[in-house]
Each structure stands twice: as structure tokens, then as C-alpha cells.
Amino acid sequence: MTQVSDHGGGVRSIRVPIPDNPLGHTLVYVVDTDRGPVLIDTGWDDPASWDTLTEGLTMCGTSPDEIHGVVITHHHPDHHGLSGRVRETSGAWIAMHAADTAIVRRTRETQPGHWFAYMTAKLTAAGAPEEHVAPLRSARPRTLPGLCPSLPDREIVPGELLDLPGRRLRAIWTPGHTPGHVCLHLEEQHPAHLPGHGRLFSGDHLLPGITPHIGLYEDPDDDGGAPTRAKPSVGEVTDPLGDYLDSLERVGRLAPAEVLPAHQHAFADAPSRVRELLTHHEERLTGLLNLLTAPLTPWQLAERMEWNRAWEQIPYGSRNIAVSEAEAHLRRLVKLGRAEAVPGSEPVAYVAV
Template sequence: MTQVTEHGGGVWSLRVPIPDNPLGHTLVHVLDTDRGPVLVDTGWDDPASWDELTGGLDALGLSVREVHGVVITHHHPDHHGLSGRVREESGAWIAMHAADTAVVRRTRESEPGTWFDYLARKLAAVGAPEDHIAPLRAARAAGRMRTLPGLRSALPDREIVPGELLDLAGRRLRAIWTPGHTPGHVCLHLEEEHPSRLPGHGRLFSGDHLLPGISPHIGLYEDPDESPKLSTSFEQGGPPSETDPLGDYLDSLERIGRLGVAEVLPAHQHAFTDAAGRVRELLDHHEERLTGLLALLATPLTPWQLAERMEWNRPWEQIPYGSRNIAVSEAEAHVRRLVKLGRAEPVPGTAPVTYVAV
């Protein structure tokens, strides 16, 4: 497929590959400003991805050295991975929401082994079998900690403040805080007439928040600092914190649906219209999933057991190791939402903790 897509009005997208990932690529958007090009996200930190990013800029008659700024929708490595290298080449500033900057800082400052310990304890607490946890312990013992992506992601220079216009000369780009996929995810509303005069109010760089054919992963916000208190919290019959990522995501979706944008420019798949329709589909999807989980929780289950029984894009036996960790985090987020709504509760005295519908 064509690497560069023109969206009109001084906006382009570049397909930057994600190695060994079914998503295939990140759409890095280029926004022309009076001070030079600004990137919305940068792609995965990989030599082939860097070549595609710089090659795409070259195809637009631009050099990476001309990049004026980088606006990050969220901290995940397929979005933020190349930001540091872009800054090294160009002197560009990097902007990110404070909540995701805190994740980047915490990850950089934590010993890599801390993350392996955290994941192992977390998986044990939600009922993962020992044969699933053993590879994490083996990787830590063998010193393979530094292979995790994002351990040394670039710290941003600027804070994205929700509701405010970004300092982009000649453009009106307003930040909208849309937590859920990450605690500091932002969408970016380009408050300018659509170049093709489509009906609606401007365009939306939606990151991973609103995608045309994928429901983004919503799991618990991870924090290795929870690790020492994790087991105790679960033994007492409750989760280690009170965050509600799925509730955050659903609330954020409704805010985006009310914007009335003419077109959505997401970070994966393709541009699309009818944002409000897609928001309704996603709200309905999660309500159906919550209803289905309540039926499963007629019998007490751990989050791991719940994940094994949930519907995924393939049978549980065929889901790869790393994807199972993502799946169980998603199961936890949905259980957390049901507990918040008073539709499920932890069973006192169970370890690992089980949940049951009420």
C-alpha cells in the first residue's frame, strides 16, 4: 500500500511499520505549521520503522531535521518509540499529557527487574497458573530484562493541557483528554474547516481511542509501585487501587461523540467519518461484553478464569503468551467496572480473589 496519504489542508499520514505485530503499522500524521512540520506520534523504535518514517518525510519533500515538534497521543512504544530519535536529529520539542509523562518517568527510573517482579506478582494474584508465570521468573533470573520495549522512552519537553490549544503557529489544534487506553491518552481536535468541506466540526487525530474497526485494549493502568501491596490487597478481597480504566474510556468516548467532527484520523487502519456512529458501536460493544461477563460470573471466577472464558478473536489455546497477559488485564478492567457499578463483588477470603455477580 502507498506509504504516504494526503488528507488535504496540510495534513498527511505516513505508514510506519510495527515489527512482528498484527496491527502492521502506526499512522504517523504530519501537520504543516508556520514554523515547520509537526508530527502526531512517531512509530516504533526500530531501524526499519525509522527508515519508513524518514522515507515518508522525504517523499513529502521534507527532512526529519526540519521537524518542529512532536505531539504524542499516548506513551505506548508504537506511538512514542521514535520520538527521542526525532528530537536528536531535529531539536524538536516533544509534548505529552502529564499522566503519561509520569508513566514514562516511572518506567525509566524503575529497575527493569521491577517490572518482571510486578507482572509475576500481579499474574499470581489474579489466578494465573504457575506454568504461565515461570517464564517471567526465568527471564528475570537470566538477566533478560532490558528487552522490554519502552524502558528508556524519551521524556517530553512540554505538557499537553486538556482543553487548551497547542502552540502551533497558524493552526488550531485543541487537546482533549481521553483516558482509558492509557491514563494520559489525548485526542487532538483540529478546529479548522474540513478541506473537502465535509459536514461537521473539523478533524480529530484520535490515536488509539477511536479506531474504525478495532476496539482498543482497555486494561488496568499498570504501576510497579503497587507490587509490595498487591498480594495483601487481593487477599483482603479487593483490587490494589480504585482506578476504573473502562469507566474512563466510556466517559471519554461520549465526550468525543459530542464533538461532531467531520472526519477522524486514527493511528491505525484508516481515516473515517461518522465518529458518533462509531462511538455508539463501541459503547454498545462494551455493554454487551459486560452483560456477558455477568452471566459468566454466576459462578465465582478469578480474572484469569474469566479471561479463559471470554470471547476473543481466536480460541484461548491459540492466544500467544504475551497476548494472554493483555487479555487478563482487559478482563480485570471489565471486572473493576462491574464492581464499580455494583453488579459484581469480590468473594471474601478467596486467594487468588474470585468475583461473583450480584
């Protein structure tokens, strides 16, 4: 059954299902404004998800054709997937940070075959075995969910109030999970007068019981679609994990009275949760350094990292995500001067210093 929660002060949430995903659902928030309801995220582009969103909006006293606008925390399909359908139904605008809009545009323009070629080269460079890479070499281009996301028509500018008449919703840029991830600070007194500064729609940046995935976002058109194997200078590479940790600290200093995340449930005491996540990542980096006493490729490191299940039980696609996370942690360690690439290694291996 469709589940709707009233958070008070003209804010409700709808649990929109994500098909075949352990997360289960995305919390889509419905925010009342003087020009009609505005959605924060929309859920996965799936018929059952659309039906749930529609039913949930009816339970909130509105409907898809009355939506005034859609604010996207980040471009992932469980957040942005239904945005286009909402816009087609209502004429609503869609807003997103420019860095994630660039990814949406790139995704729309890149042919699936090019992505398969890029992933083949990327995983080979990371040290993946041939039996893992081989399916990508023979993959037939096909339509996959999220490969044609809707282009937004408004830009979310960090630090500025969004155009929501009658509300004070300020954009906080929180890169890490994606380059353009934003949290949204509702600068209004908490309806239950909880201590703190307003409420924070945190997307996937700050969740009560999950550590969000932090991986690498590369452009497949760089260097002809193949990842660079030479060691880049520290100033030239992105550092998603470093960005995420910095963003966490900024969110902690906001000290909102309540956090309204995109998954799980609302919670208080954001600074405490931030401290838990900062400690978790520091311990994880220390653990990886212990693994890197001998040279390891990103694939070998991912095999040895601690996940929520044994490596042999991790599905094929999730292994690709795990390798990307290992690479993000390696990049952080290299930037901190705590690890380095082994000269002449092919595929490139890393060791603690």
C-alpha cells in the same frame, strides 16, 4: 513501499510499520505549521520504521531534521518509540499528557527485574497457573523495546490549544486506553467541506474497525511491588473502562467531520462509531455477568471471554494483556455494583450480584 496519504489542508500521513505486530503500522501524521512540520506520533523504535518515516517525510517535502515538534497521543511504543530519535535529529520538542509522562518516567526508572517480580505477583493474584508464572520467576533482566522511552519536554494540557503557529489544535483528554491518552481536535474547516466540526486525530481511542485494549495501569512500587489482594473501596480504585466509555461519549459530542486515527484508515460519522463501541462494551459486560454466575478469578474469566482466537492459540504475552482487560471489566462491574469479590477467596474470585 512507503505509503503517504494527503488528507488536505496541510495534513499528511505516513504508514510506519510495527515489526511482528498484527496491527501492521502506525499512521504518523505530518501537520504543516508556520514554524515547520509537526508530527502527531512517530512510530515504533526500529531501523525499518525509522527508514520508512524518513522516506515518508521526504515524500512530504521535508525531512526529520526539519521537524518543529512532536505531539504524542499516548506513551505506547508504536506511537512514542521514535520520538527521541526525531528530537535528536531536529531539536524538536516532544509534548505528552502529564499522566502518560509519569508512566514514561516510571518505566525509565524501574529495573526490568522489578517489573518481572511485579508481574509474577500480579498474575499469581489473578489466578494464573504456575506453568504460566514460572517463566517470569526465572526471567533474566534484559533490554526490551519500550523500556527506555524518551521523556517529553512539554505538557499537553486538556482543553488548551497546542503551540502550533498558524493552526488550531486543541487537546481533548480521553483516558482509558492509557491514563493520559489524548485526542487532538483540529478546529479548522474541513478541506473538502464535509459536514461536522473540524477533524479529530484520535490516536487509539477511536478506530474504525478495532476496539482498543482497555486494561489496568498499576504502579509496581505500590505495596512493595505486589498488587493489593484485599478488596479496595470503590472510591480508591481507578476505573479505566469507565473512563474510556465517558471519553467516548465526549468525543461523540464533538461530531468531527472526519476522524484521523493512528491505525487503519480515516473515517467519517464519529457519533455512529461511538455508539457501536458503547453497545459493544455493554454487551460484553452483560456477557461477563453471565459467566460470573459462579465465582471466577480474573484468569478464569479471561479464559472464558470471547477473543479473536481460541485461548489455546493466544500467545504468552497476549494472555497477560487479556487478563489485564478482564480485570478492567471486573473493576467496572464492581464499581457498578453488578459484581463483587468473594470474601476469603485466594486467589480472589468474583461473582455476579
